[in-house]
Amino acid sequence: MELPCKGCRGACCGPVPITGPEVKKIKKKIKSMPVKMRNELKNQQRFYGTCIFYDQDNDKCGIYSARPAICDAFGHYANLVCFRKPEAVKKEHWSPKEEPAGILSVDFKWEHFE
């Protein structure tokens, strides 16, 4: 079931747990971005607490194809309910496949990915 994310402006994009392989995947994604695009994403003004990769200007995840598994799972599990579409929950409990290495936006900031 699709979530009505357009117009939400990253309402649910805050700090999320992230694993070692996910950090690596995002690093690869960031390094593959054209420098201008990367700098534009990096230097956007965000609210305190908003994910460092949220693309405010375009109202979407700035690293969508490399986003952590929890972001992909959000809205579809009973412990990750989207408040705008709670009926999208189809599964019970989401948990990471491996121990998180830390929290994105708190332990891992832009300087860790460039």
Ligand code: SF4
């Ligand atoms: S998952 Fe829900 S809260 Fe998050 S951006 Fe989409 S509609 Fe908004």
Ligand code: SF4
């Ligand atoms: S990585 Fe993308 S989807 Fe996940 S919290 Fe950050 S901006 Fe949102």
